[in-house]
Amino acid sequence: MQLSRQAAVTRVVSATRVALRHHPDPGPVLDRLEERLLDLVVRWDLELGDAYGEGIGGPVLAVTAGGRPAVLKLEGATAAFAAQVAALAAAQGRGHAAVLASDVAAGAVLLERLGPTLASAGLPPDRQVAHLVGPVQRTWELPVAPGQEATAKADQLAGILRTLPERVLSPAERARWAPALNEAGRLAAHLSSTRDPDQEVLCHGDPHPGNALLGPETTDGDRSYRLVDPDGIVTEPEYDVGVVLRDFSRELLAAPGASAARDLHAGLCLQAAAATGTDPERAGQWAMVERVTTGLYLRWFHDDDTAATFLDSALLLLRR
Ligand SMILES: Nc1ncnc2c1ncn2[C@@H]1O[C@H](COP(=O)(O)OP(=O)(O)O)[C@@H](O)[C@H]1O
Ligand SMILES: [Mg+2]
Structure with a gap:
């Protein structure tokens, strides 16, 4: 040595x-x-x-x-x-x-070794979604390993929503983000009760722009992004699409008002679902559950500022 x-x-x-x-x-x-x-x-x-x-x-x-x-x-x-x-x-x-x-x-x-992350490329949300949907779909085509059990993802996230708020948020913060916490809990229960195991495939599980890295240039001069850091879980494809959609909190918060933020988010849902042949409504529901649980999770990791953007953007999307 x-x-x-x-x-x-x-x-x-x-x-x-x-x-x-x-x-x-x-x-x-x-x-x-x-x-x-x-x-x-x-x-x-x-x-x-x-x-x-x-x-x-x-x-x-x-x-x-x-x-x-x-x-x-x-x-x-x-x-x-x-x-x-x-x-x-x-x-x-x-x-x-x-x-x-x-x-x-x-x-x-x-x-x-791949290139820089999609998160660092400074692209608008629709361009980031366009880059993510291709490699995410490749995951769904992969064979499930023999004996690999499906993950009850909605139940898992419902459990996080039941337990983490008390551990990582103060009473005042729980009150501030209550509409988001409640809606995420309601949606997680809905996604669980309407789960269809026949639709479940191998999913990436965490396809956010920080897990997409610029690939090498191909012979036709094209450069696509490739994924790292998969969870490799079996669940429904709309879950992965929801994860793709859960980011962009800062862009949503910068939109000129709640209605503009909702329009931006709805447009991204339709874009991602159309590109992947998935259900836009379910993908949007997963995105809300993921937006809130990721906010809680980041608090657990003491990244309070980023956590607040996730939870605040969830509140904004729910504002009427
Ligand atoms: N194959 C790779 N080529 C280049 N950079 C990479 C590669 N794998 C990971 N990275 C860099 O390391 C970071 C963390 O890697 P990742 O596998 O996502 O770990 P974590 O589980 O900590 O999120 C990525 O966001 C990316 O910046
Ligand atoms: Mg990662």
Whole structure:
């Protein structure tokens, strides 16, 4: 082991401890992190570079592997990480970052290195939606792994709406965002009671613009975005479309009034549903549930400012 490699590993471990200081459950990522990283550096012939700052999980590092550019993502050896790697591997690079190597027991995956995120491209919401729908649909075409159970996503989100507000919001904040919290709860119950397992497919689960990365230029000069960070869950396609639509809080809040914000959002719902052949009403319902639960989730991760934009934009869309 070269001294510089050991120093690079030590640097990554220290930076990860600092980055995860507000993380509600850092244990799986930090567990034997130095040992795992040292082993991977040797086995995959890695030179460790800088960490990407846009995620909220374990370290994601620009690396070279055998001298070629790649990205190393380190998580814990959890079931969620196994599902992530399985979905990426199933995609075989179509619409997603290609997997160069993986070791789920070591909580590690090595990916082809892609370009900047769609979130950083400064595009208007309709252009971002247009870029996201293609790769999201590719996920739905992938085979579900034998034995993989469907996720009761609406029930899961209903559970978050029942428990998280008390934990992460003050009584005054619960009162302020009550219309959004109540509507999201009502919609989650509706989506659960009208669930049709026959319509469920492998979904990305988190196709937001920070998880879409610019792909390489193709021979016809086209450059499309590719997804990383899939949850790899089985649920209905409208769920993924709802996640695509749950962003753009800042643009909605900047619209000249509630009616303009609602029109902007309704237009995006129709655009995304038409492009994917999904039900715009259900996609919009998932988007509201996701907008509110993501706001709560971000509070849990202590990103209070972004959380407020999600919850405030939900209130705005509900204002009559
Ligand atoms: N294959 C890749 N190529 C280039 N950048 C990447 C790649 N994978 C991840 N990144 C960068 O790292 C960030 C975090 O990665 P991600 O897998 O989304 O982790 P998290 O689970 O923390 O959200 C991404 O938003 C992107 O900026
Ligand atoms: Mg991510």
